[in-house]
Amino acid sequence: MSPLRRSQLLKGTTELLILSVLEDEPHHGYEIAQLIRDRGVGLALSESALYPALHRLEARGALSGSWEEGRGGPRRRYYTLTESGRGLLVDARREWDRFVTEVGSVAAGAPRTVTEVRSA
Amino acid sequence: MSPLRRSQLLKGTTELLILSVLEDEPHHGYEIAQLIRDRGVGLALSESALYPALHRLEARGALSGSWEEGRGGPRRRYYTLTESGRGLLVDARREWDRFVTEVGSVAAGAPRTVTEVRSA
DNA sequence: CGTCACTACCTCAGTTAACGAGGTACTGGG
DNA sequence: CCCAGTACCTCGTTAACTGAGGTAGTGACG
Numbered sequence: 001m002s003p004l005r006r007s008q009l010l011k012g013t014t015e016l017l018i019l020s021v022l023e024d025e026p027h028h029g030y031e032i033a034q035l036i037r038d039r040g041v042g043l044a045l046s047e048s049a050l051y052p053a054l055h056r057l058e059a060r061g062a063l064s065g066s067w068e069e070g071r072g073g074p075r076r077r078y079y080t081l082t083e084s085g086r087g088l089l090v091d092a093r094r095e096w097d098r099f100v101t102e103v104g105s106v107a108a109g110a111p112r113t114v115t116e117v118r119s120a
Numbered sequence: 121m122s123p124l125r126r127s128q129l130l131k132g133t134t135e136l137l138i139l140s141v142l143e144d145e146p147h148h149g150y151e152i153a154q155l156i157r158d159r160g161v162g163l164a165l166s167e168s169a170l171y172p173a174l175h176r177l178e179a180r181g182a183l184s185g186s187w188e189e190g191r192g193g194p195r196r197r198y199y200t201l202t203e204s205g206r207g208l209l210v211d212a213r214r215e216w217d218r219f220v221t222e223v224g225s226v227a228a229g230a231p232r233t234v235t236e237v238r239s240a
Numbered sequence: 241c242g243t244c245a246c247t248a249c250c251t252c253a254g255t256t257a258a259c260g261a262g263g264t265a266c267t268g269g270g
Numbered sequence: 271c272c273c274a275g276t277a278c279c280t281c282g283t284t285a286a287c288t289g290a291g292g293t294a295g296t297g298a299c300g
Binding site for chain 3: 271272273274275276277278279280281282283284285286287288289290291292293294295296297298299300
């Protein structure tokens with residue numbers, strides 16, 4: 001039942017991204033997608049991936065959501081990182097870094113600098 | 121028909137890993153899995169992920185396989201990287217690097233705090 | 241001689257989560 | 271009135287990984 005199992009990492013960076021965006025302050029779903037699109041150049045998180053992921057994370061207790069009546073627009077659900085969510089984020093980042101390093105060590109092929117990629 | 125579409129990258133590093141291992145010399149399936157396990161510390165490519173991936177890559181023309189009768193053991197299928205496979209590898213590496221950079225730019229959180237705050 | 245371990249290939253059912261295409265509902269502009 | 275934008279959501283389809291098998295050969299143990 002561990003979150004971010006190795007097998008899920010392959011397709012499951014979605015949750016890492018969501019948790020990361022919520023680290024500093026709460027946001028609502030639509031806004032989370034926009035933030036990810038802004039920060040990650042070509043990263044487009046589709047809504048049909050986003051909302052189920054938010055529900056999963058909330059069900060797991062990583063996020064707590066609350067409705068806010070929309071002034072001049074539809075109501076929004078704001079998500080806040082819980083304590084356990086913060087723990088999950090730490091784990092997810094560590095797992096991701098490890099995974100990237102390991103893939104790099106196989107995929108690097110000819111002796112090539114891994115640091116060059118990171119310094120961008 | 122683009123190989124390694126963004127959506128697949130999430131869970132589809134398998135093909136990148138296989139292509140990388142075959143870059144310098146041909147190998148058979150079982151050996152490919154072992155090489156990946158050796159080079160990537162915690163990376164375990166299961167056989168049920170490996171063989172379908174090899175078949176996909178061969179069907180796409182990225183690999184060409186040939187049977188060799190086993191001297192002192194079962195027959196093996198050796199896979200060689202084709203020209204188009206080499207191109208695919210270049211693309212896959214570039215896509216992977218880009219993806220890692222983009223995820224990093226979102227997941228990094230506050231500027232430069234990954235290693236400083238709360239060192240593991 | 242049976243069976244165990246190892247190599248080497250393969251397949252199948254089940255699961256997970258992304259994708260595209262929808263749908264609801266409210267606001268404001270042409 | 272309809273369209274665009276915000277904001278939420280769901281559904282059917284698809285991709286591909288997982289775990290659990292299955293085949294078949296070799297060599298070693300007792």
